Amino acid sequence: MRKPRQLILSDYLHVTTRGLGRRILFEDDRDRRWFLATLRAKLESTRLSVLVWCLMDNHVHLLVHDPGNEVTSVMGRLCTSYAQYFNGRHGHVGKVFQKRFSSQPITSDEHLFATIRYIHANAEDAGCRRPEDYPWSSYRESAGVKGPLEGAGLCDRARVLSLVGGEEGFARLHAGAEHVDFARLDGYRPRIDDAEALEIATARYGDGFADAIAAKPREERDSALRALKNCGLSIRQIERLTGIGRSIIARA
Numbered sequence: 001m002r003k004p005r006q007l008i009l010s011d012y013l014h015v016t017t018r019g020l021g022r023r024i025l026f027e028d029d030r031d032r033r034w035f036l037a038t039l040r041a042k043l044e045s046t047r048l049s050v051l052v053w054c055l056m057d058n059h060v061h062l063l064v065h066d067p068g069n070e071v072t073s074v075m076g077r078l079c080t081s082y083a084q085y086f087n088g089r090h091g092h093v094g095k096v097f098q099k100r101f102s103s104q105p106i107t108s109d110e111h112l113f114a115t116i117r118y119i120h121a122n123a124e125d126a127g128c129r130r131p132e133d134y135p136w137s138s139y140r141e142s143a144g145v146k147g148p149l150e151g152a153g154l155c156d157r158a159r160v161l162s163l164v165g166g167e168e169g170f171a172r173l174h175a176g177a178e179h180v181d182f183a184r185l186d187g188y189r190p191r192i193d194d195a196e197a198l199e200i201a202t203a204r205y206g207d208g209f210a211d212a213i214a215a216k217p218r219e220e221r222d223s224a225l226r227a228l229k230n231c232g233l234s235i236r237q238i239e240r241l242t243g244i245g246r247s248i249i250a251r252a
Contacts, residue, residue, distance in 0.1 A: 011067045012051075012106035014115050017079060018059040018098040025058050025097075027090060032136055035060075035082055036151040042078045046070045049156040051163075052115070054122045054137035061119040063106075065159065075101045111196065112163065114232030117174055118200060121230050124223075125204065131174060142170055174230075197237040201228060210242045225252035 019025040026032045032055050043049070048070045052063035064071060083096035106112050123134035131139040138155035144167050164170050201209045204227065213224045221244075228238050229252070239246045 011065055012112060013064050013066055013071060014104040014106060014119075015062040015064055015071060015075065015101055016059060016104075017075065017101040020095045020098045022058050022098070025060070025086070026055060031086065031089075033150070034085055035078075036154060038081050038085075039078055040151075040154055042074050042081070046074060048074050049159065050138075050154055051156050051160045052119045052138050052142075053151065053155060054119045054134075054139075056122055056125065056136075061122060063115055063119060065156065071103060110232075113173060114196070114200075116160070116164065118231040120174060121227060124227050139174070143167065143174075194237060194240070197233045197241060200231050200233065201238075201241055204228070204231070213242055214244055222252035225249050 026035065035055065036053075039050070039053075047066075047068035049065045050062055051065060052061075054061045079097050079101065086092060086096050087094075106115060120131040120137055120139045123131040123137060123139070128134040131137065132143060132145060134140075135150045138151070138157075138160075141149050141152060141155055142157050142160050161167060161170060164173050205212055205224065213221055216224060225238060225242075225244070225248075229235070229249075233241075235246050235249045238244070238249050242249075
């Protein structure tokens, strides 16, 4: 395995911001469009760029390239502007966002690939079986889907595709860990460490994810296991985290 790119180590961040107490951030599509337009405006005159984005009802995921160390300023102004808009439109009083946004540095190529796939996999939590069916993420634009696109032009599509091996590599990346030939994509299969695996599982299914997943009906349990595999977790990692047998996980 070759060493992680220094560029990725220093410049790429997985940014997350949530509604206060996990409350709804976006009541409707008008709110979502206002947020995306405001994000685009706050990026002007900066070197910060968004590679991947996804809006959920109560939180936002961004993968950003931040060579100028501007993410704190941009996110601060974005959240302040959106909170003022949200409170004014919906008659809400008080804070909208939960504390400060979180920002996790990307530490390797493997981490980068897993983050891209993880952000787009949030579509499943929104009730979509495929990321291309969810309009409120950058997946459709990066994948080359034709037609009107929400947030068109917001993501740095050229940079994303250059990192993953073009549209074909982008499609393979999202096909699922058990189907992707990462040796063709970028030299090796991505792996994430156990701490990152725990963070991903907790973010998707809560602190009690192990018991919650195991107690689901078979079809829902297998869907959750597939989602974790699609986020880059290995079968052994899922087995350790959930206590579910590896043969069950492999078949899911």
